[in-house]
Amino acid sequence: MKLKITTLLFLGAATIILVSYFIPAQARVAVGDIKIRVFLKPAEKFSIFYDEDKTIGFRNLSNHDTILIKTMASSKAIEFRYGLIDHGVFYHHKFYLHPGDELSLQVKNQFDIEVKDGNSSRLFIDSWFNEQATKLPSSKGKEAQSAYFNAIKSIYRKQLKRIDSLSGTGFLNQATAHTWKLAKTTAYYTALLKAITPQNFQNVPAETKLKAHQILKEINTLSQIQSPDVDALIYYITSYHLTRDQRDLKNIDQRLKFLISNEQFFGAERVLSSAIASLKHYSRKSDPAYQAAYKRASAYNQLKGSSHSEVLNHLSQYQFRALNSVRLIDPVQKTQSLENVIDEKDSLVFIDMWASWCVPCRKQTPFLEAVKTRLRDKPIKFISISIDEESKSGEWIAALKDDKLYGDLYQYRLLDKPHSPLMSFFDIQSIPRYLVIKRNGTVLNDHFVSPDDPAFEKRLLELLKSW
Numbered sequence: 525m526k527l528k529i530t531t532l533l534f535l536g537a538a539t540i541i542l543v544s545y546f547i548p549a550q551a552r553v554a555v556g557d558i559k560i561r562v563f564l565k566p567a568e569k570f571s572i573f574y575d576e577d578k579t580i581g582f583r584n585l586s587n588h589d590t591i592l593i594k595t596m597a598s599s600k601a602i603e604f605r606y607g608l609i610d611h612g613v614f615y616h617h618k619f620y621l622h623p624g625d626e627l628s629l630q631v632k633n634q635f636d637i638e639v640k641d642g643n644s645s646r647l648f649i650d651s652w653f654n655e656q657a658t659k660l661p662s663s664k665g666k667e668a669q670s671a672y673f674n675a676i677k678s679i680y681r682k683q684l685k686r687i688d689s690l691s692g693t694g695f696l697n698q699a700t701a702h703t704w705k706l707a708k709t710t711a712y713y714t715a716l717l718k719a720i721t722p723q724n725f726q727n728v729p730a731e732t733k734l735k736a737h738q739i740l741k742e743i744n745t746l747s748q749i750q751s752p753d754v755d756a757l758i759y760y761i762t763s764y765h766l767t768r769d770q771r772d773l774k775n776i777d778q779r780l781k782f783l784i785s786n787e788q789f790f791g792a793e794r795v796l797s798s799a800i801a802s803l804k805h806y807s808r809k810s811d812p813a814y815q816a817a818y819k820r821a822s823a824y825n826q827l828k829g830s831s832h833s834e835v836l837n838h839l840s841q842y843q844f845r846a847l848n849s850v851r852l853i854d855p856v857q858k859t860q861s862l863e864n865v866i867d868e869k870d871s872l873v874f875i876d877m878w879a880s881w882c883v884p885c886r887k888q889t890p891f892l893e894a895v896k897t898r899l900r901d902k903p904i905k906f907i908s909i910s911i912d913e914e915s916k917s918g919e920w921i922a923a924l925k926d927d928k929l930y931g932d933l934y935q936y937r938l939l940d941k942p943h944s945p946l947m948s949f950f951d952i953q954s955i956p957r958y959l960v961i962k963r964n965g966t967v968l969n970d971h972f973v974s975p976d977d978p979a980f981e982k983r984l985l986e987l988l989k990s991w
Contacts, residue, residue, distance in 0.1 A: 556623040563630040576752045603751035619647045680712040717760035777817040844965035846945035852936035871903040877957040880923035885956040891975035910937045
């Protein structure tokens, strides 16, 4: 649990400093603080990300140049990411901060960010490694696979040498150099394991299989970084071992069973956090494998006396009970609840979450409309809900007209998005997102395939038949 304390400090008439502290409920340990200082002009804002889906937002609501400072306590290095796409140009940075580190940032050219205080730009790992420019050979076929494994090993070794060089010349301190090596090792191991599949397992060189087997023993060292890349590596470690043992990679319960049986490498808390993340993101909540994994996770949580009981209880009762609290508005400004939109004759409800500014969302429109036409006699209600803000309602209406959806039934915009239970219950962090529920709110699939998927219609009808 963390408390947030915000203090305003006024320095003269021109500058405001906003200080936000994230303070653990227990006593603060100053040496464990990571401090990020941001310089913003009036109305400027940007966000950086950490862990899988956590965000630290900075926004200047004043009429003055402002310094915002956010401090968080940590016992290990944390990976932070910044990313923004503008007219096809991708601005991206990744950097690692350790307990006791401070970093000052400012917005550059409206879209990019840069370090404010001198040479600290060396903390941006992407400034030194242009991984997008690296072209790897194909990993298909026995000979090609050997070439692929040799290529990624060569790149990895060059990266370690580069880090040693930067450290030796003083561009990197010892802690940052160590963290970068862990990050590059994690990326190398992930690339290695990701290329091993059930289809090509027999062609993998014995040396590579031996290395893949040994990676499990290094996960504790690599976990010195708080990064979603470590979670991805654990996923591929599990996939490798299930492939080796000829188990079903898609079976969530088999994955959890492997994690628990290797607790000595992962640690109980990571096993539980991985289990909960898998349960949250597993789309087919009615599958026997999901139910078995839930029971296994609950029993393990009870055995370890952990504090995840509330979250697990929520996952066991996966029914969205707040249909009446989801407020919607249609193009003619009529408001109603999601519950009122759903009829008694609707066996299934398909919900399309989108926005006017979401290009991938709108590319799905022709496919979805075609399916709706073909299934018009089925007891399936298709509801499209835009998450456009109130200030962007004009853009929403324009998008409906451009896509020939204006006047179409069941087109809505979500009201009070920041507080809507629809956003929080389903943890909607990105769109497009597709949900399938029963009319009483029972969740059948909260990450349904996109309408352009060849199996979309078939899977929807299978859900209709089974329920």
